[in-house]
Amino acid sequence: xxxxxxxxxxxxxxxxxxxxxxxxxxxxxxxxxxxxxxxxxxxxxxxxxxxxxxxxxxxxxxxxxxxxxxxxxxxxxxxxxxxxxxxxxxxxxxxxxxxxxxxxxxxxxxxxxxxxxxxxxxxxxxxxxxxxxxxxxxxxxxxxxxxxxxxxxxxxxxxxxxxxxxxxxxxxxxxxxxxxxxxxxxxxxxxxxxxxxxxxxxxxxxxxxxxxxxxxxxxxxxxxxxxxxxx
Amino acid sequence: xxxxxxxxxxxxxxxxxxxxxxxxxxxxxxxxxxxxxxxxxxxxxxxxxxxxxxxxxxxxxxxxxxxxxxxxxxxxxxxxxxxxxxxxxxxxxxxxxxxxxxxxxxxxxxxxxxxxxxxxxxxxxxxxxxxxxxxxxxxxxxxxxxxxxxxxxxxxxxxxxxxxxxxxxxxxxxxxxxxxxxxxxxxxxxxxxxxxxxxxxxxxxxxxxxxxxxxxxxxxxxxxxxxxxxx
Numbered sequence: 001x002x003x004x005x006x007x008x009x010x011x012x013x014x015x016x017x018x019x020x021x022x023x024x025x026x027x028x029x030x031x032x033x034x035x036x037x038x039x040x041x042x043x044x045x046x047x048x049x050x051x052x053x054x055x056x057x058x059x060x061x062x063x064x065x066x067x068x069x070x071x072x073x074x075x076x077x078x079x080x081x082x083x084x085x086x087x088x089x090x091x092x093x094x095x096x097x098x099x100x101x102x103x104x105x106x107x108x109x110x111x112x113x114x115x116x117x118x119x120x121x122x123x124x125x126x127x128x129x130x131x132x133x134x135x136x137x138x139x140x141x142x143x144x145x146x147x148x149x150x151x152x153x154x155x156x157x158x159x160x161x162x163x164x165x166x167x168x169x170x171x172x173x174x175x176x177x178x179x180x181x182x183x184x185x186x187x188x189x190x191x192x193x194x195x196x197x198x199x200x201x202x203x204x205x206x207x208x209x210x211x212x213x214x215x216x217x218x219x220x221x222x223x224x225x226x227x228x229x230x231x
Numbered sequence: 232x233x234x235x236x237x238x239x240x241x242x243x244x245x246x247x248x249x250x251x252x253x254x255x256x257x258x259x260x261x262x263x264x265x266x267x268x269x270x271x272x273x274x275x276x277x278x279x280x281x282x283x284x285x286x287x288x289x290x291x292x293x294x295x296x297x298x299x300x301x302x303x304x305x306x307x308x309x310x311x312x313x314x315x316x317x318x319x320x321x322x323x324x325x326x327x328x329x330x331x332x333x334x335x336x337x338x339x340x341x342x343x344x345x346x347x348x349x350x351x352x353x354x355x356x357x358x359x360x361x362x363x364x365x366x367x368x369x370x371x372x373x374x375x376x377x378x379x380x381x382x383x384x385x386x387x388x389x390x391x392x393x394x395x396x397x398x399x400x401x402x403x404x405x406x407x408x409x410x411x412x413x414x415x416x417x418x419x420x421x422x423x424x425x426x427x428x429x430x431x432x433x434x435x436x437x438x439x440x441x442x443x444x445x446x447x448x449x450x451x452x453x454x455x456x457x458x459x460x461x462x
Contacts, residue, residue: 068299073343100342103382107338111331112304134387143378150371151334 006030008118009164010109011060013037015050016191017211018124018167021179023058025166026122028182034116035060036109040101041071046199050190057188066108073099102135106144106163113161114152121148122164128171129210141165172214180220187223200227237261239349240395241340242291244268246281247422248442249355249398252410254289256397257353259413265347266291267340271332272302277430281421288419297339304330333366337375337394344392345383352379353395359402360441372396403445411451418454431458 009031013019026033035055037048048065055063102125109121125136134140145163149155167175179186191211192201201208203226215222240262244250257264266286268279279296286294333356340352356367365371376394380386398406410417422442423432432439434457446453 064303066300066303069297070339070342072295072297073339073346099345099384100338100382103338103341103378104335107331107334108301108304110334111301114330115304134384135382137381140378140381143374143381147334147371147374147378150368150374151331151366153330153365156365 005032006119008032008034008061008113008116009120009122010113010116010118011035011122012105012109012124013051013054013063014124015047015052015054015189016124016207017172017179017186017189017214018126018175018191019051020054020058020184020186020189021175021182022122022124022166023054023060024179024182024184026120026164027058031120031122033058033060033122034112034118035063036105036112037063037065038105038108039065039067040104041069046195046197047190050188050199053188057185064112068104068108070099070101070104100135102133102140103144106148110148110151110161114154117154117159118161119159120162120164122166124167125165126167126175127169136168138165138168141168171217172210173217176214176218176220185223187225191224196227198225200225202227236263237350239263239265239292239344239347240351240353241344241347241349242266242353243336243340243355244282244285244294245355246278246285246420247355247438248403248410248417248420248445249357249406249422250282251285251289251415251417251420252406252413253353253355253397254285254291255410255413255415257351257395258289262351262353264289264291264353265343265349266294267336267343268294268296269336269339270296270298271335272300277426277428278421281419281430284419288416295343299335299339301330301332301335331366333364333371334375337379341379341383341392345385348385348390349392350390351393351395353397355398356396357398357406358400367399369396369399372399402448403441404448407445407449407451416454418456422455427458431456433458 006029009026011023011026011033013023013035037051039048113121127136141163148161154161190199191207193205193207194202201224212222237260240257242254242257242264244254244266254264268282270279344352358367372394379392385392421430422438424436424438425433432455443453
């Protein structure tokens with residue numbers, strides 16, 4: 001998928017719109033991409049199937065799924081079945097926030113990056129739509145990069161690793177525009193927090209609403225596959 | 232296990248000598264201790280049984296085991312069956328180093344700390360005997376603490392979390408001396424990188440050698456249970 005040679009990169013892919021765009025951007029920038037997904041007890045398991053499909057379509061060099069039972073520690077509507085996924089926005093840190101999720105995901109990506117001798121980790125965090133998530137802010141990403149270069153053999157030996165967040169300042173419609181220009185097929189992505197087993201979206205959760213608005217703002221048709229009750 | 236009230240703490244316990252000592256220290260300091268172990272594809276699974284035994288003996292408030300297949304990303308003699316555990320010391324970063332292991336463990340501890348509203352995470356890293364491991368150095372721990380307080384709801388809301396490393400500058404014999412004073416029963420701990428299913432130690436790997444030397448230096452008898460071939 002690459003022309004120039006930028007070395008290897010680990011790309012976190014969730015199966016959603018954002019990370020599919022990041023994967024396309026990393027490939028276009030010339031990285032050899034190794035995609036990483038997590039089976040972390042999330043409700044919307046259709047996203048794991050989407051992640052694998054996207055990795056194959058975009059010709060990732062390799063794709064791994066790491067099992068990790070974050071449900072054991074609880075605390076989020078996305079992993080704890082006793083907490084309901086909300087269908088209206090609220091102030092502050094949302095209940096769909098999974099405790100330390102990006103830190104855990106980046107840490108495991110860091111381990112794989114070390115094994116691969118990769119020079120970058122790509123993650124689709126976004127500080128515009130997810131301002132309520134502490135681990136989507138630029139200062140958090142900068143702190144992780146400092147940590148990464150103290151934590152690893154590569155860092156100690158003077159081969160620094162960069163954490164790449166190409167979406168961090170983009171609106172949802174900007175993300176979609178970039179992805180379409182790079183040929184991303186968004187009908188294959190699943191963003192919904194409570195997609196059904198076929199990957200059909202609810203159309204009502206925060207993630208569905210943000211995604212739908214992105215397509216509306218761009219004035220193009222939304223390829224998302226919704227469950228029948230979505231209005 | 233506590234007199235004073237220091238709040239809740241997550242204590243990483245591996246089943247080994249160091250983390251059992253840390254648990255005793257955290258309890259003596261007045262923390263309500265919640266112990267966390269990882270089933271991460273390590274060869275020496277007897278340590279998980281030891282961790283549970285130690286948590287019970289020391290009356291931890293709760294004990295969790297998080298499954299996590301670090302073997303998927305490979306790269307270490309401790310998780311990759313195609314790499315042999317060495318029986319002599321070597322220069323530089325050892326092959327028993329698991330890529331980004333402490334970062335992954337601390338990240339998951341951070342998630343649980345957030346759910347518990349804990350004020351501290353205790354980890355038994357040691358910069359004396361493990362100088363070859365980048366993620367056992369004080370500057371690494373400081374960077375993780377900075378990250379932790381940017382990553383979390385508690386940090387954002389002004390309730391900082393501290394990463395406690397009471398063993399970081401202690402020799403193995405100092406660690407044992409502190410633990411014995413606090414009543415730790417080291418016969419219940421398993422340190423060996425390749426213990427058998429009954430938890431008997433090989434007596435030859437780096438971890439066994441360090442442990443044995445600690446008891447020798449103190450001039451007290453070593454309660455470790457060895458396999459028959461250990462000299």
